[in-house]
Every structure is written in structure tokens, then in C-alpha cells.
Amino acid sequence: MRVLGVVRVSTKEQATDAHYSFAAQRTRIRAYCHDRHWDLVDIVEYVQSGGSNRRELREILARVQRDQIQCIVVNELDRLTRDMVSTMLFLEELQRVGCRFASVSDDLDLTTPDGELKMMMLAMFAHYFRRQLSRKVKGGQAERAKQGKRHGERPFGYRPHGDSWVPDPQEAPVVQQIFQWYLQDRLGFRAIAQRLNAAGIPGQRGRTGTWDVRTVERLLRREAYVGDTIYGRWIQETDREGHTHVHRQTPQIIRDTHPAIIDRATWNQVQERLRIRQSMGRRTHDSPYLFSGLVRCGACGASMVVVRTGRRQPDGRRAPVYCCRAYHTKGQCSTATKIPVADLDAAVLGALREEFRQVQTAPTPEQVARWLGDDPVMAQAQAARHRAAQRLAAIPAMLARAEEMALAGAYTIDEYKQAKARLLAEQAECEAVLHAPWPQLDDPQRLAARVAALIPQLEAALTADVATARPWIQSVVERIVCHPGRHITVTWRSAGEEVCPVAVGAAQCPSE
Incomplete structure (x- = not known):
């Protein structure tokens, strides 16, 4: 029987674990196949989270059909995937192409009803463990962010110190120079990147990192340089096809969690120029x-x-x-x-x-x-006039809509009269705001x-x-x-x- 072994670890650190390492999983799979006199064609290795490895599963299915594999062997069921739906779909595809499945530690035999029941229970427990682990990790990250502790990628210009960031004596002056070039010298992203590369200044990734337009723009927009911690700006989701989608959402901002490299006045001026640049x-x-x-x-x-x-x-x-x-x-x-x-x-x-x-x-x-x-006085008066002008421009359409609703029978005569009277009163209020004298x-x-x-x-x-x-x-x-x-x-x-x-x-x- 032609057999393909599959080994997986969630992280690179897990690859050195005594029980979950690649070497340990390969040893068990080889012994399992040797005892049954199976022909072990190859062992596939990959580092991926158990909840987002659907692309790897598709590659395994393609190889099963290409190399005429008759059985897939894993060390444990959760080494295949921890997503219950993905497990069921993968095993159904194996059965459709006439390929068996075996797990060394779980002793699964999917040819019997008892084996199918055991497999479904193990898949459910693996799915539950993955969801619980994800919830705990995200909760821990959110709690660290609320407490102002460092998390995520290291911002260029800082180095870790305990649970916080402190300015790096070599990189912090580079950050200040970039803000000065952009705000005072009016240089663009590309010109700043060219200056940094010409000066031989290493980028975010150390000696091998280089500066480009996107890197400079991200640095100028990062709130960490005024001492703030941001959490939850992006949310990542994975669909059933294994594609990852990133959506933007309103982040949590925790002020003054670490020493600032850029003062807020300079930061606000840079953000205003970035906003104008983007609109142009x-x-x-x-x-x-x-x-x-x-x-x-x-x-x-x-x-x-x-x-x-x-x-x-x-x-x-x-x-x-x-x-x-x-x-x-x-x-x-x-x-x-x-x-x-x-x-x-x-x-x-x-x-x-x-x-x-x-x-x-x-x-x-x-x-x-x-x-x-x-x-403050002028800003409040100007904001009131702006809101009144916007509302006044929308009232004619609202009156026409109310009349259409009345003709269609959605409003009674009394309801239409009340809506019309309310809109006309609101129109008079908006006109009064626009014609009111400005404050002194x-x-x-x-x-x-x-x-x-x-x-x-x-x-x-x-x-x-x-x-x-x-x-x-x-x-x-x-x-x-x-x-x-x-x-x-x-x-x-x-x-x-x-x-x-x-x-x-x-x-x-x-x-x-």
C-alpha cells in the first residue's frame, strides 16, 4: 500500500518540542508503516496553525491523486487540522478518491461505524481546543494593551524594556529625522527612502532591511511615536477556502503608555499633511x-x-x-x-x-x-450652521418621501399631517440658525x-x-x-x- 505521511507543527518553537517535533512525528509514522508492511512514499512537513491550513489540505489531496496514494497517515488527528468542518470535508474527499486515513496515536479505523464516531468526537474536541486557545490568546493581547504593556511588532526607534518600549539610542534620532524631512523639508516618501538607503541606515528588519515608500509612510502614520498604544485596528478572518481576509475596525487607543519620540504638535501637523496628500x-x-x-x-x-x-x-x-x-x-x-x-x-x-x-x-x-x-465660540457657531445647512438640504426629499408613503397607503392622513408639520417646523428652525447673527x-x-x-x-x-x-x-x-x-x-x-x-x-x- 502506497502511504503518504503528514506532520504539522503550529509554530517554529513547537518544532523543537520532544513530543510534537518533526523528528518525533516522523519516527512514529515510519514505525507504524513498518509494522504493517506499508510502502511509505514520502512525509509532508509544514508549519501552520491548525485552523488555517486548508490550503495545505488541498495540496495533499492533489498529491494523493497525482501519486496514486492509497492511505494518509498522521501522528494524531489534530496534527491534520483542528477545524472540525475541514476535517470532515477532507476525509470525505479521501473516501471519494478511494484513499484511506490512519492516525498512529488514535488508532482510527474509518471502515467501521465505531471508528467514524471516534473520529468525529476527536475532531470536535480539537475544534473546541482551537477556539478556546484563540479566545484566550486574543483576550490576553487585549488585556496587555489596556494595561499599556507592549505587544505586537517592535516599532522602529524603540527597544523592549520589561513590559514597555523605550527609545533606542541609535534608531530614535532616525525617526525624528524622518519626521523633520517630511514636515519641514517637504520631502516625499520616495525621497526620504532614497536618503536613508544612501546613508546606509538599516530598516526595520536590521541589516537586511531597506527603506521604501510604503515603509516610510507606515512609520509616519504610527501612533507609537507619540507614546500611545493601539490595539484592534485590524481583524483577520479565514474563509472556508483558506483565504485570509483583513478588515479595518475602530481601534482602542491607550494614551501615554511609553516615552514619546515625537511631540504631539509635530505629530498632528504630519497627520494633517498626510491627509491632504491622500485627498490630492x-x-x-x-x-x-x-x-x-x-x-x-x-x-x-x-x-x-x-x-x-x-x-x-x-x-x-x-x-x-x-x-x-x-x-x-x-x-x-x-x-x-x-x-x-x-x-x-x-x-x-x-x-x-x-x-x-x-x-x-x-x-x-x-x-x-x-x-x-x-x-471655541466660533467653532460651535460654525458647526451649528453646518449641521443646519445639511439638514435643510435634506428636508425637501423627506417631505416628498412622506407624501409618497401617504399615497401608497403606508401613512394615514393624520400621520402624514404630523410628519409634514414636524418637518416644516424643523425647516424653520434650521433657517433661523442660518440667519442668526454670529457671536462676538x-x-x-x-x-x-x-x-x-x-x-x-x-x-x-x-x-x-x-x-x-x-x-x-x-x-x-x-x-x-x-x-x-x-x-x-x-x-x-x-x-x-x-x-x-x-x-x-x-x-x-x-x-x-
């Missing part, structure tokens, strides 16, 4: 145009890209214009909105200068709330001081190259919408949903 898209960072990634079509809402059209310039090239992507690539936008790049840049920068000049001389309440969003600012000098500090930054951005000016522009401008005709609207990043209409001096380019 990958191609925007290398674009030679100042507002790439910020411009949207007012007719269809699609992004606008720079194309060259119209008459040729003295250098022989056509003038660059912002064109609706939906129209340019698919012809789906009916208005074909186009605005010259030079005119849009001049209009937005001029509006920014005018905004700062007006705030310094005679600011409106909206401008006060826009540029002093961190003031306790310290008017704060606004002038903040804008006075922004004006030199604006002038420096205008005289610098596009790559240097774009990060500051992105921190001020949230969105630019180009409407059909001769005007655009600009949303300042500090203004939330407030928009500032800006007239464009040049006429719209003709459609192609």
Missing part, C-alpha cells in the same frame, strides 16, 4: 500646475485635468487649460467647461490676497469664523495676528517654485469649482462648507 491623488504631487487636484467641474462634479488646446503660443506649444475629465475622456459632460490655467491661477491667488486684505481691515463674521475655527469675538486681535502671519507665507509661496508652493496652497484652498460661463467658486480649507465666489476675467475657451 498620486499624480498631483508631480504636476507642474499649482492647483492640480483641487479643480472640479461645476456642471457634473468630475475633476478637471490640464490639456493643451487653442492657438499655439510663441514657443510652438498650445496654451494649457483646465478641462472637465468626463468630457475630455468620455464625452459625458454636456457643458465642456474649460478655463485657461493662467486665468484660474491669477483669479484664485488674487481672491486669496483680497481675502487677507479684507480680514485685516474690516472682517465679516463669516471671515472671522473661517480663519479662527479653533476659537472675545479677542479681535487674534484674527489680525493670524492673517498677518499668513501674508508672508502667501508671498513666499508665489515667488517659490510650484513643488514648494503647492503644500502651503493645499493647506489653505480646499476646492475650486469651475462653473459654465465666466466664474468659479473657491472653498477655503478653514471655512468648512463656506464658499467664496471669484470672477474669472478671461472668457471660457470654446469647445473643441
Whole structure:
């Protein structure tokens, strides 16, 4: 009889155990086959958890059919798998192809009803043990995280010290340098990785580790560098086919569990720049145009890209214009909105200068709330207006829905009248919030001081190259919408949903 032996350990440490090691399992399987005069063709070895080895089971089934194996031998049933469903399906497949199964320690004979019953009971106990072990391990990890004790992978820049992390004297300065390069020198992920590799600084995995874009980005986003411990951000699940799926969930954050390498102010600034970078898209960072990634079509809402059209310039090239992507690539936008790049840049920068000049001389309440969003009184008033505007925009659809429900018989006449009266009252409340006067600012000098500090930054951005000016522009401008005709609207990043209409001096380019 042609026999294939299967040995498994859950971890590399278990491979050295006296009872579960590969050598111990191989010895028992060889002796078992020798006593029965079976032809042991080969012994398959693998290191895998008993609950996630379905892929290995499929490989064993494929080899059974390829090499005409007549029996599978394991040392114990749980050395095959600890998942009861996987065990039953695997044994059914063996029976379907005419292959027997034997366990050295369990003395199973699946040709009899007693053997099948014993096998099912052993599989149930193995499945129960695996679930209990998984629950205890995850519970222990969660408890360690709640107590602020170290767990998981070592963050670059730290070394273990008892149950906590302490800054590593060699790696911690590298972490601080990376944050400085990204925040102050405005370097990208790739440029930082190239500098680190050129300097010969080893990465997370020691001498063999190198730096790349993904490694630098993960380091800049890791909360461990401000002294926090994070647990439960990802949950891992394995389906019946053996495929592992990772899902993101809301993590638990335990503050100040170990010494920080980066202060929170620097950390928050880096996270804000990362958020802006992510919202801009990958191609925007290398674009030679100042507002790439910020411009949207007012007719269809699609992004606008720079194309060259119209008459040729003295250098022989056509003038660059912002064109609706939906129209340019698919012809789906009916208005074909186009605005010259030079005119849009001049209009937005001029509006920014005018905004700062007006705030310094005679600011409106909206401008006060826009540029002093961190003031508690103004922030509360602005948030209330934002919620009221959102609710006011949704009420007409809710009224129409209530009328449809009444016509369909889902609402009685009285229920419809009550719902309509409630929505109309809520509409009046939202309008009252939007038309209410803004609160008075306790310290008017704060606004002038903040804008006075922004004006030199604006002038420096205008005289610098596009790559240097774009990060500051992105921190001020949230969105630019180009409407059909001769005007655009600009949303300042500090203004939330407030928009500032800006007239464009040049006429719209003709459609192609």
C-alpha cells in the first residue's frame, strides 16, 4: 500500500518540542508503516496553525491523486487540522478518491461505524481546543494593551524594556529625522527612502532591511511615536477556502503608555499633511500646475485635468487649460467647461490676497469664523450652521418621501399631517440658525495676528517654485469649482462648507 505521511507543527518553537517535533512525528509514522508492511512514499512537513491550513489540505489531496496514494497517515488527528468542518470535508474527499486515513496515536479505523464516531468526537474536541486557545490568546493581547504593556511588532526607534518600549539610542534620532524631512523639508516618501538607503541606515528588519515608500509612510502614520498604544485596528478572518481576509475596525487607543519620540504638535501637523496628500491623488504631487487636484467641474462634479488646446503660443506649444475629465475622456459632460490655467491661477491667488486684505481691515463674521475655527465660540457657531445647512438640504426629499408613503397607503392622513408639520417646523428652525447673527469675538486681535502671519507665507509661496508652493496652497484652498460661463467658486480649507465666489476675467475657451 502506497502511504503518504503528514506532520504539522503550529509554530517554529513547537518544532523543537520532544513530543510534537518533526523528528518525533516522523519516527512514529515510519514505525507504524513498518509494522504493517506499508510502502511509505514520502512525509509532508509544514508549519501552520491548525485552523488555517486548508490550503495545505488541498495540496495533499492533489498529491494523493497525482501519486496514486492509497492511505494518509498522521501522528494524531489534530496534527491534520483542528477545524472540525475541514476535517470532515477532507476525509470525505479521501473516501471519494478511494484513499484511506490512519492516525498512529488514535488508532482510527474509518471502515467501521465505531471508528467514524471516534473520529468525529476527536475532531470536535480539537475544534473546541482551537477556539478556546484563540479566545484566550486574543483576550490576553487585549488585556496587555489596556494595561499599556507592549505587544505586537517592535516599532522602529524603540527597544523592549520589561513590559514597555523605550527609545533606542541609535534608531530614535532616525525617526525624528524622518519626521523633520517630511514636515519641514517637504520631502516625499520616495525621497526620504532614497536618503536613508544612501546613508546606509538599516530598516526595520536590521541589516537586511531597506527603506521604501510604503515603509516610510507606515512609520509616519504610527501612533507609537507619540507614546500611545493601539490595539484592534485590524481583524483577520479565514474563509472556508483558506483565504485570509483583513478588515479595518475602530481601534482602542491607550494614551501615554511609553516615552514619546515625537511631540504631539509635530505629530498632528504630519497627520494633517498626510491627509491632504491622500485627498490630492498620486499624480498631483508631480504636476507642474499649482492647483492640480483641487479643480472640479461645476456642471457634473468630475475633476478637471490640464490639456493643451487653442492657438499655439510663441514657443510652438498650445496654451494649457483646465478641462472637465468626463468630457475630455468620455464625452459625458454636456457643458465642456474649460478655463485657461493662467486665468484660474491669477483669479484664485488674487481672491486669496483680497481675502487677507479684507480680514485685516474690516472682517465679516463669516471671515472671522473661517480663519479662527479653533476659537471655541466660533467653532460651535460654525458647526451649528453646518449641521443646519445639511439638514435643510435634506428636508425637501423627506417631505416628498412622506407624501409618497401617504399615497401608497403606508401613512394615514393624520400621520402624514404630523410628519409634514414636524418637518416644516424643523425647516424653520434650521433657517433661523442660518440667519442668526454670529457671536462676538472675545479677542479681535487674534484674527489680525493670524492673517498677518499668513501674508508672508502667501508671498513666499508665489515667488517659490510650484513643488514648494503647492503644500502651503493645499493647506489653505480646499476646492475650486469651475462653473459654465465666466466664474468659479473657491472653498477655503478653514471655512468648512463656506464658499467664496471669484470672477474669472478671461472668457471660457470654446469647445473643441
